[in-house]
Amino acid sequence: MRLAILLSGRGSNFQAIHEAIAARRLPAEIAVVIANRPEAPGLGLARNAGYETHAIDHRLYKTRAEHEDAVIALIDHAEVDFICLAGYMRLLSPPFVRRFQHRIVNIHPSLLPSFPGVDAQAQAVEHGVRISGCTVHLVDQNLDAGPILVQRAVEVRDDDDAESLSARILVEEHIAYVDALIKLGRGAPIVEGRRVIFATRDS
């Protein structure tokens, strides 16, 4: 299974994937790492780890479509099975999503469908939930709404604020993202309505 990673910042989920591959827990290969910001710390980490890396600075392109075309060209060239968003802070256009249908993976720091959008952890704290978590999902045209691959629950404590809750959710994100990729690595999943049925283990 070949992966493209798209990131904008530190890319801690990229690092979790990298470590799982290095430890042979995840049978996959990171074919290319692409950032939309040359200064993204995750890009430097990827370069140091020996991956093919590209900074495709969205500020240097006149339109969203032109920037996406440059990203798509790199992804096509890398011949990947899945595109993993790891803190990629650009909305993907509907044509981009359609082109890679059921092949773009993202993670969100809540138990979707609760708390989509920005500041999910703060939303959870303000709503007073006792359990939040994270969701790894396939990307579709709607924000934080695609078919769900893996979720992990995290207890919200009485003294939590958005920051402390985020830190505990992040630990589970790394586990969940790797878990989802291990399951996807067994073969293309079947998506029935909103339900995802993973291929059974082939070995």
Place this chain on the structure above:
Amino acid sequence: MRLAILLSGRGSNFQAIHEAIAARRLPAEIAVVIANRPEAPGLGLARNAGYETHAIDHRLYKTRAEHEDAVIALIDHAEVDFICLAGYMRLLSPPFVRRFQHRIVNIHPSLLPSFPGVDAQAQAVEHGVRISGCTVHLVDQNLDAGPILVQRAVEVRDDDDAESLSARILVEEHIAYVDALIKLGRGAPIVEGRRVIFATRDS
């Protein structure tokens, strides 16, 4: 802590509360059990267990308000601290809810705010979530939306349907409802916005 129980059917959460009190896990007393259907199996169970029971058949009252007045009279007479809804299939009017503000407890078979309303377990299965659960909450004017007391997570399995998921959630409901009442028994909670802060243990 004195409790009123309102139910319409088998009242399995009532039975869980009854058993927790009998086992001295929950320091509370069920002062009255009220059903809006004389044929509710939970009412017979309550009678056999020696509780004061009342069937207040809503079909015998001309208006919702008159039916509620009869229920309120019984609750007032019983001098309870909390009203526990245990499968009570009547919407409570805003005056009823205001009269007992932060003193009415209900349970819902999902991790709210996901999947409010009817058939929460079927909604969860259709949405393809990997984790659902149950929520014990205080009742406010909006459906399934009051401040949250306790939540418990339940894994949704690949082969789950609404029925199999409901059965596993129900087990957790019984634990969650008793847990919420134990916490409420320590003293009136503080409700800040949507967050509930339980009184600290007083012993």
